Amino acid sequence: MKIDWSRNETLVALVILGFCVAAAVSDPGFLSISTLTDLLRGGIVLGIFAVAALIVLISGGIDVSFTAVAAFTMYVTAMILNAAAPWMPWWAALGFGMGVGACLGAFNGVLIAFFGLPTLIVTLGTMSIFRGTMLTFIGQKQITTLPPGMRDFGRMMLLRGENADGSFYSLHGAFAVTVLVVILTWAILHHTMLGRQIFAIGGSSESARRIGINVRQVQFFVYIYVGALAGLAGIIHASMARVANPFDLVGLELSVIAAVVLGGARLAGGHGTLTGTILGVALIVLVRNSLIVLGIPSTWQSVTIGCLILIGTGLPAWQAKRAAARAA
Amino acid sequence: MPALQRILSTTEGRLAVIAFGVFIAMALLSPDKFLSVQNLTSMAFQFPEFAILALAMTITMLTGGIDLSVVGIANMTAIIAALILTNVTGSGDGWAVLALALCVSMVVGMLAGLFNGILIAKLGLPPILATLGSGLIFTGIAIAMTGGSAVMGFPVATAWIGNSTVLGIPTPVIVFALLALGVSLVLTRTGFGIKLRMFGTNPLAARYAAVNIDAMLIKVYIFSGALAATSGMVVMSRANSAKADYGSSYLLLAVLIAVLGGVNPYGGYGRVIGVILAVLSMQFLSSGMNMLQVSNFARELIWGSLLIFVMIMNTWRARRA
Amino acid sequence: MPDALVTLDGVTKTYSGITALDSVSLSIVAGEAVCLAGENGSGKSTLIKILAGVEQPDRGKISFSGQTQGPLNPRISAAAGIKVIFQDFSLFPNLSVAENIAFSAEIGAGARLYRRARIRDLAAHTLQRIGVDIPLDVAVESLSVAHKQLVAICRALATEARLIIMDEPTTALTEREVRVLLGIIRRLKADGVAVLFVSHKLAEVLEVCEHVVVLRNGQKVAEGPATEFDAALLTRHMTGRDVAATPPAPLPANAAVLMTVENLNKEGACADVSFTLHAGEVLGISGLLGSGRTALAKALFGLVAPDRGTITLNGKRIPTGNPLAAAEAGIGYVPEDRLTEGLFLTQSILQNIAIGRLDAHSNAMGVLDLPALMGGARDWLKRLSVKTANPDDPVRSLSGGNQQRVVLARWMARSPRVLVLNGPSVGVDVGSKSEIHGIIADLAAQGLGVILISDDLPEVLATCHRVLVMKSGRITEEFDARAVSETELAHRLAS
Structure with a gap:
């Protein structure tokens, strides 16, 4: 197979590989199942968020409200289910969360698709609205007793085992959900006309309008879908943490977008791959979890991520600038 | 009433009405508390730090860019200043050390802005990504220097910037007023100010009109970095400490104020007076709500709603026109 | 006489006070090629956008095959077989050639799934029909201008086309390429497809046209069989005056x-x-x-x-x-x-x-x-x-x-x-x-x-x-x- 060196995916994959080699050299214990399961665990919520952010970027927009949607959803769902429907099984709780998230996403969708407001400003505003509404009218205290459905889900494991040194490793069941989300999104993006229309409006929304694509409808779908994914991620986060803390998650949005952009999605829209997104998430999780293995203190984490973003977006930007100068 | 209509036809006019309306409403709802000297002074000490960040955001937005690193720069420079203030021993009240700390942090802020400017102008990164990344780096440096804990114990003189009054007026307000005046003059009376607005309107046309775009962009981000550093100094002095993760909600607030103040996020239009009116509306709202015992979080809700409301109004008017 | 394919009757459109089209009437029958000539700003683009359903007229009636239409949108126009090749081509730079060609066909057919093989077949088939060879899988942004235009033409042909509107079709083409284009047009006409050329320089395409309409400042100023027009007459109608080309006085021989x-x-x-x-x-x-x-x-x-x-x-x-x-x-x-x-x-x-x-x-x-x-x-x-x-x-x-x-x-x-x-x-x-x-x-x-x-x-x-x-x-x-x-x-x- 020919390797395309100009793609972000290649670059990120190489950095991951380099990181792993360096980590394995400095600590042979790095290459273990428990490192892998830790990384996978770290990628569950981040991965779903990243898929959501990817779709918005492909459609030519940007969404910074998805973490607020997730926090709102997990808190409100935990509260409602505790009060009104404790019998709800785990899968129904996840579905309920997706519904709540989709409603909040629809709110973004109306403002963006029907009022035609700029996406960054809208989602900045709704982020404050969602968070403010939750903290003002619903509550600020952690919910430590989750509804039974979410508790059950929180205990679900795909596999567990014991390491040679007696410590345990496990892979949470929610990982399967993330995999399903990736597969579903892949199917939508690459095997439905709706998905192709998302790429099309990101490439040129005026051209899309001219050939009869209902741009508003497609945008509306994008923000609802993103809302639903964010809601799902929120429920998973609370279930895994076994507590619904309304102050969690918010603040993560820029790192998520950074991961997606590292993976090659373009802010201008129309470009982005799931492979790249997964690699971007993997790199961010790796830096968060394992920087210490390389002998870099964890206080340097955000410097490292910042540098990765600048290199990951700077190289292609610089290449594009040089190519533009060459092309006349 | 044609006079009223004329006021309402501009973004700034509508904002002035909003700011005035909020002030009256709060004064009526809670006259003894809202209009008390104590409340007015406390408001005057609160708003300058994020208002200065909003000025920085405004000049970058005028070029069609954005500076997401302002809070990172503010905190990094505040920590550097704080480390100087706590580690360099001066004589007397520490005025000399304070001057040194201010100079160093201002230079650092401008260097940070230069870094952003080079990324954006020379390497062609989109401003949103360049400053997102550099913001993480600046915050990261602040964390790495302190391990995440607060730096405290400054010489007495430090309090002068953020915690004193001159002729009865709080120093932060004077600092903000001078900066606002300065930014306003730069934007309207210098070639640089006109160029950056023209660039924000149409970057391609600016290039074709032989505007030195790279130099202009680099200057814009240096300017923004210097403003962010100033804000960092005010925060440090008022809080009498410096911390790497201080004021993270200010980033959103700064963007919000700029947009609320009528600055076009795509570039090309924005006036300092609009930003000032937006700052005042926000401050009246949040203090008033404080008086009325509304939770802090309700402010966030109201800010967000106000932003969306104003955007809908602006788009709606633009569409009708 | 059969109903005309497309009839415009007294169509008027104003943009914020400026009249772009002033009570323009026009009809096109199947298999006919019509030249719509006019300078920039004469209202040509507005007319195209109205026919394409992108803009709505303020007044006037539009009928397809004798049926008066309500408000149009791009889907209705496309379903009626009206295909526009815009001057900027309106392609998707980030998508492949095959997808660009087949996209509107698939949308029009109401497809929900993206059928790759079908799309490639349709694209390959359409490219073959006009006799050109462009790789199907490359992104359109990497193509030359002439190839982009061919992709746009193929997109129009990929579905049942009854009227193809070409906005400034020849500005990017060499004489050889124009001849290829005219060959394609003749074949289309033989199939009963009508063509509307819209341009400010139409001399090249006059030979395949039956009918000429000239717009100036939003109004129809001339209309008639193509045989009655030549390049000079077209220019006179478009500009409203005889443009006497008076070259400048010769440069002094000693000019530095x-x-x-x-x-x-x-x-x-x-x-x-x-x-x-x-x-x-x-x-x-x-x-x-x-x-x-x-x-x-x-x-x-x-x-x-x-x-x-x-x-x-x-x-x-x-x-x-x-x-x-x-x-x-x-x-x-x-x-x-x-x-x-x-x-x-x-x-x-x-x-x-x-x-x-x-x-x-x-x-x-x-x-x-x-x-x-x-x-x-x-x-x-x-x-x-x-x-x-x-x-x-x-x-x-x-x-x-x-x-x-x-x-x-x-x-x-x-x-x-x-x-x-x-x-x-x-x-x-x-x-x-x-x-x-x-x-x-x-x-x-x-x-x-x-x-x-x-x-x-x-x-x-x-x-x-x-x-x-x-x-x-x-x-x-x-x-x-x-x-x-x-x-x-x-x-x-x-x-």
């Missing part, structure tokens, strides 16, 4: 050399271009779209960095690839696309002129002498007789001709020595056009060197002393403008 360009080379754009420009001379450079004429213009002004070659002005070498240095040396550039490259649309008329003089009117601190700056800009408005109620209004409130004068004023205020004008009268009304030509003549009379880059041959012949013909990046021929006819020049350009 002002600028020398030697071996200017840019891989893939222009190849070893050399020429000289004299003081007081208007030098035309003409070529098809994609001939390298715009790349050359940009290279002269430093917007494109050449691989090698030199530009010398008054004996001094000018650093290449640097617009600031070019402007500093006294070269000005009026770009091709006024709206995206020339103007700051939402900013005031005065500021649009003043931007060129900011550095001249600021002190060491960068503070502007605003009265002097704006006073100077006002003077230029007067000198170029820009018609405006208020110079503080945004520049987008001006008409095309006045906007172009604003861009000219910006450069003239800097007292340049060489002005490069790229398509200076594109999209301006006829009156302004001749006034702009007058301005060009004045500039030359003052001793400036003017380089006029244009494919508007009557304009080139009416304003230039010499004409250089450009083809695939090379200067292939040079003519004395007084010694060459328009037809001859047109042939040299496209052969």
